[in-house]
Amino acid sequence: MAWDLDSDRPIYAQLVERIQMQIVSGYYPTGGKLPSVRELASVAAVNPNTMQKAFAELERMGLIITQRTNGRTVTEDKDMINSIRQKLAKTHVEDFFIKMKELGYTKSEIIALLEQSDERETEA
Amino acid sequence: MNELIEIVGLTKAYDDRSVAVNNVTITLPKGKIIGLLGPNGSGKTTLIKMLNGLLTPTSGSIKINGAYVGVQSKARVAYLPDRTYLAGNKRINEVLGFFEDFYADFSREKAEEMLRSLNIDPTTKMKTLSKGTKEKVQLILVMSRNADLYILDEPIAGVDPAARDYILRTIINNYNPEATVLISTHLISDVEQVLDEVIFMRYGQLVLYTSVDNIREKHGKSVDAYFREVFAC
Numbered sequence: 001m002a003w004d005l006d007s008d009r010p011i012y013a014q015l016v017e018r019i020q021m022q023i024v025s026g027y028y029p030t031g032g033k034l035p036s037v038r039e040l041a042s043v044a045a046v047n048p049n050t051m052q053k054a055f056a057e058l059e060r061m062g063l064i065i066t067q068r069t070n071g072r073t074v075t076e077d078k079d080m081i082n083s084i085r086q087k088l089a090k091t092h093v094e095d096f097f098i099k100m101k102e103l104g105y106t107k108s109e110i111i112a113l114l115e116q117s118d119e120r121e122t123e124a
Numbered sequence: 125m126n127e128l129i130e131i132v133g134l135t136k137a138y139d140d141r142s143v144a145v146n147n148v149t150i151t152l153p154k155g156k157i158i159g160l161l162g163p164n165g166s167g168k169t170t171l172i173k174m175l176n177g178l179l180t181p182t183s184g185s186i187k188i189n190g191a192y193v194g195v196q197s198k199a200r201v202a203y204l205p206d207r208t209y210l211a212g213n214k215r216i217n218e219v220l221g222f223f224e225d226f227y228a229d230f231s232r233e234k235a236e237e238m239l240r241s242l243n244i245d246p247t248t249k250m251k252t253l254s255k256g257t258k259e260k261v262q263l264i265l266v267m268s269r270n271a272d273l274y275i276l277d278e279p280i281a282g283v284d285p286a287a288r289d290y291i292l293r294t295i296i297n298n299y300n301p302e303a304t305v306l307i308s309t310h311l312i313s314d315v316e317q318v319l320d321e322v323i324f325m326r327y328g329q330l331v332l333y334t335s336v337d338n339i340r341e342k343h344g345k346s347v348d349a350y351f352r353e354v355f356a357c
Contacts, residue, residue: 002289002317007346010337011317042297045289047157047318050337 002045011046015054018044023063023074024085034064034072128154128273128304129175134184136170136328144170146328147184154272155301157318159336159347160308162325163355168308169206171325172277175306176203189272199228202271204262206278206308212251216261219250227269235268238294256283263291267298274305280314292318313348322347324354 005014022028035043041051055072058064062080066072075081100110129152136145145167152158160168173179175186177193188197210219216239223230239246242260253261263279276295280288288311295305296318309315316322316336324332331354339350 005317007313007316007348008340008344010340012337038297042293045293045296045317047320048296048301049156049320 003043005044005046012050012053012057015044015046015051016057019054019058020063020084021088024081024088028074030074030078030081031076032074033070034074036071126153127151128189130185130187132185134171134174134186135182136167136174136179137182144328145174145181148325148328148330149184150323150330150333152304152306154304156320157295157305157307159312159315159319159322160306160325161310161312161322161347161351162331164310166325167328168325169277170328172203172275172306172308175273175275176201200272202227202266202269202274204266204274204276204279206281208250208258208262210250210262213249215249216244216246219261219265220246223265223268229270230265231268231270234298235264238264238268242290256287259283260287260291263294267294270300272303274303276305276307278309279307280309280311285314288314312351313346316347319347324351326355 003015003018005011019028028034034040037051037055038048041048044051055064059066059072061084062077063075063084064072065075097107097110105113129150131148131150131152134145134148135143137143148167148171160171162168170179174181175188175193177198186193189200191197214222220232220235223235224232236246239261242264244257244261250258250261259279259282263276266274266276274295279295280291283291292315295307307315307319319336321333321335322339323330336347339345339347343350345353
């Protein structure tokens with residue numbers, strides 16, 4: 001199944017986000033092996049050079065490590081993965097608040113709403 | 125040396141009034157998948173035919189891997205024309221033999237493996253294949269060569285979306301990182317995810333040569349949307 005990518009944003013940036021998410025969520029576990037550029041490009045149905053570029057960016061961030069003999073692995077550094085997880089969570093929360101404020105909600109109304117829907121989720 | 129194709133001042137005039145390709149100068153690198161895009165009649169197929177030595181330029185020159193277009197370059201260029209040229213009464217098997225005889229870089233095993241993965245019976249006659257299957261067979265023939273340059277003229281035009289995905293995946297999986305694939309197409313949104321770079325042509329001239337992500341970054345829209353804007357009628 002080809003990855004569903006937005007058509008109006010650079011492909012490589014979306015690949016970086018996507019793989020980042022897969023690492024944070026544990027789909028690719030800490031220290032685990034990653035597929036090759038070619039394999040992943042084929043799965044995502046994107047150009048291998050673009051996938052290569054995304055990997056290079058993730059490497060620059062320190063999230064993945066290239067080993068000469070063993071291909072690419074996810075970093076063993078749990079703190080780093082955690083800090084990226086927090087950063088992603090913060091971005092989601094900020095986006096959420098922006099949208100809710102556009103709908104005319106105040107901060108306390110938003111929080112009340114969140115608690116309500118949380119209760120409903122636990123009941124269900 | 126990273127250049128694969130060097131085109132200088134290339135012009136093809138069929139007569140005084142119809143200049144199909146007009147003074148095109150461009151250098152294309154190795155190891156890229158490049159889209160050749162432009163409206164009907166913009167000179168894409170004429171350019172492709174000159175790259176293959178099927179048409180002689182009126183003026184200007186083309187070098188592929190340092191050599192002018194000729195016997196030497198043809199041995200290293202795998203070309204999928206926009207229409208079929210294979211005899212209908214031949215079986216797929218026979219066509220494989222034909223390619224084997226003709227091209228030193230053709231891998232019969234690779235072609236047979238791809239045919240198997242698509243459940244295409246190699247004893248079928250070409251003329252009994254559906255349009256989509258015929259296109260797949262022709263693409264398999266071309267991609268089973270180990271060429272420096274693959275030129276695909278409208279490879280996905282007549283096939284259904286699932287077959288399109290298969291064709292694009294075949295292109296991704298089979299091309300070697302030293303080779304370049306040049307794809308001409310109208311169906312931009314279907315291919316732009318697999319392209320590194322795009323060339324826009326209009327009235328035989330080069331309008332733009334840049335990377336896909338460059339267009340998306342600069343204009344905040346897909347290559348398809350940008351194309352529609354540039355070539356709005």
